[in-house]
Amino acid sequence: MGDDTPVRRGRRLPTRGELRDWRVFTETSEALRAELAARLHNETGLSPSDYRVLLALSEAEGERLRSSELADAVGWERSRLSHHLKRMERRGLIRREDCAADSRGAEIVLEKEGATAFHGATVPHLTAVRELFVDALTPEQIAAAGEIARALAAHLDARTP
Amino acid sequence: MGDDTPVRRGRRLPTRGELRDWRVFTETSEALRAELAARLHNETGLSPSDYRVLLALSEAEGERLRSSELADAVGWERSRLSHHLKRMERRGLIRREDCAADSRGAEIVLEKEGATAFHGATVPHLTAVRELFVDALTPEQIAAAGEIARALAAHLDARTP
């Protein structure tokens, strides 16, 4: 049975070849994510989620953001962010303050310890990205990976309002 | 500053362009994973992890596998598998049996309810793969995605013994 054989007939399901490409794609991105997370955590004590939050806060005006702006910046649901901030606050990386403009709101402020941890993690993180991603591919493949991801993201956004 | 400008000079860190491609690549594969997981769970009550385990057992001789063989088949650490099997056993999808050949070992057996759930999930799962992955890309992009993933996986395997 060739690569263009549908897994089931007459229902527009993926062919075997498409399924093989899908499987290696997801399994590899998952393995890559796990490896990068393990390295970052070993070398810096930060998780990728910590890193993202600290990056967004570092780049913000006054190193502070409204909780909802931060959620947009990192692309997470509110509840996920809320849980994560609780853990980061417990570790002294960030601090919550009441918002003057809207008493419902919260402002998330980068603590000194958080800034230090972030700066110490930047080079290890970028080095890992180079070793695990950039060094593995040709420049053309890197660009193609970006294009493919953009196409997938556009398609995904179109069908998840 | 152009796309070939190193983020930091003289240490072989990724360029801004490489970093952009990396970021869209990981963020998109993560979003895709989450969307597929949510759909599968809504439509079938199974998580992607459940599905993988049930698939491996369905394809095995006698619909049973040694725990370690199952771990290899799905590519997980033992402890992760053990935790997951505990949850699946609680739901009646699989069953553990003592192993005749090696009294340390365990055999994992597909339960009737697990087989039923798996068969009911196959078409929804494949449909979601088509909608979210296959339909988003050209045939050339699908093949390229597979090639890129294989290159990443080979590189990753080479440096994680």
Add this chain to the structure above:
DNA sequence: TCCTCCTCATTGACATGTCAATCATATGAT
């Protein structure tokens, strides 16, 4: 004003994942 509706953010319950430690059994050397 008061009432309704919307938004901001948090919480609790639970599913999932990682790591290190543990326990029991097999295996091989003496």
Add this chain to the structure above:
DNA sequence: ATCATATGATTGACATGTCAATGAGGAGGA
């Protein structure tokens, strides 16, 4: 036979993620 060691699998502690429910405050119309 005995002992040291390796292997198969599980467990506990904890980090992370999702969903649904909640509380608490703003915003606008009757």
